Amino acid sequence: MDIQALQKELIEYSKEIGIDKIGFASASPFEELKDRLVKQQELGYQSGFEEPDIEKRVNPGLILPKAKSIIAIALAYPSKLKDAPRSTRTERRGLFARASWGQDYHDVLRDRLNKLEAFLIERVPAVKVKSMVDTGELSDRAVAERAGIGWSGKNCSIITPEFGSYVYLGEMITNIPFEPSTPIEDQCGSCTKCIDACPTGAIVQGGQLDSNKCIAFLTQTKGFLADEYREKIGNRLYGCDTCQLVCPKNKGMDFHLHEEMEPDPELVKPLLKPLLTISNKEWKEKFGPMSGSWRGKKPIQRNAILALAHYKDESALPELQTILFKDSRPVIRGTAAWAIGKIGKQESVQTLLVAKEKETDGEVLKEIEKGLKLLNM
Structure with missing residues (x-):
């Protein structure tokens, strides 16, 4: 199997199916993240919506045996509402955050990941994959950061040079050793x-x-x-x-x-x-x-x-x-x-x-x- 050629094909295919950014990361444990998660747990800063098992959150090999790499994807979403209705004194309106605009982003990203899975299976029938969006065990942000999608901002969001932080993230663990992408240097600087x-x-x-x-x-x-x-x-x-x-x-x-x-x-x-x-x-x-x-x-x-x-x-x-x-x-x-x-x-x-x-x-x-x-x- 020519992994380099496959990776190039996969990148081209990702553009065809509407993936705005794709990156690759090694599937080695996220040791630095583990320390942060333990600290968060000790401080009581976790929401309770996360995967409770920290080992699963930081070790892709526990989720997919013999994991070699992780494919990270990002899709950009709108930040401005066209023709926004006005709130009046007797007809007040509320607001859903941008991450809830349009169709549930979990479904949108799963659709793109399913297509990537099918693409890989067609070319490498013996491939093993495990995809996840938001509710999976891994930290989407840690994967995206390692895969060069963007840097982890002070606002705890992944910030991309192309789309800012208005991106949805998803990932796929695979047993194919794709070449890792280059991480992006933090650009928040002294801004607070x-x-x-x-x-x-x-x-x-x-x-x-x-x-x-x-x-x-x-x-x-x-x-x-x-x-x-x-x-x-x-x-x-x-x-x-x-x-x-x-x-x-x-x-x-x-x-x-x-x-x-x-x-x-x-x-x-x-x-x-x-x-x-x-x-x-x-x-x-x-x-x-x-x-x-x-x-x-x-x-x-x-x-x-x-x-x-x-x-x-x-x-x-x-x-x-x-x-x-x-x-x-x-x-x-x-x-x-x-x-x-x-x-x-x-x-x-x-x-x-x-x-x-x-x-x-x-x-x-x-x-x-x-x-x-x-x-x-």
Whole structure:
């Protein structure tokens, strides 16, 4: 087998199927990453969404026996929304982060990786491969960095010279010893804009993230949001782009290269009030194809309530009152009680007092008290 020729063919084929960047890395263990992951675990900075077994995260050979190399791919996604609908005083809108625009990126990248797999199997029938996107054991960022896709920025994203950090990453472990690509030198320099701009101080220092403070993570949690983050979430329904938006390397970066990634403005910047009462069926039909729907509608509805409180949208009070008295989920009822208080209409005092008499859930009662306190009661 002529590995050099195969690698060249694979690179050419990757362009044909819409892969914007491809790189190759050795499958040797990520020893430096292991030290960082152990430290993150000790500090309690992990989100809980990661693969819990650190050895699997750093040793490709545990995932694919006799692994020789890893193929890393990147697809650029849009950063600017064309024909964005406007938010008005009585028709407020929320926002899904750019990583949730268009079709679920997991599906898009898996499609490209499946095509690469088929290409390799056709030419080397005995080849062994294992592909993954985001939810796999390996760190996409560590693989991409080693494979020369980009450098690991202070904002904890891979930054590419061509597309900035607006790229989705995927990888394929293989038993073919492809020639490694040359890593890209870190170009962040002394810039700390992402660290300074992080709304919650989640970027502890360049390249180190406390996931539990990160708004992108917080928007995906299902319980009550801690008080100190409720106002900082703004109108974000899913994810957070702040550390990317302020990055100088992203200035002017906006790529519309893949039809599947084109956003529907009404879905990525939806009206907030209709989200409060959306049915499961309508939720799945409208938002199901987006990556931001993976945790279900409950976190999005909670975030929509917080966004209405952020705007102090008095027109939403009837819907919030209905939720307070009729929704079966304590997190949604309680968040609505807090939001009613935050909106600050004195007529809402009686609403919360009545709810306090009827409510039996302890956590919801605490939120009602918070709402009353906000109304100076």
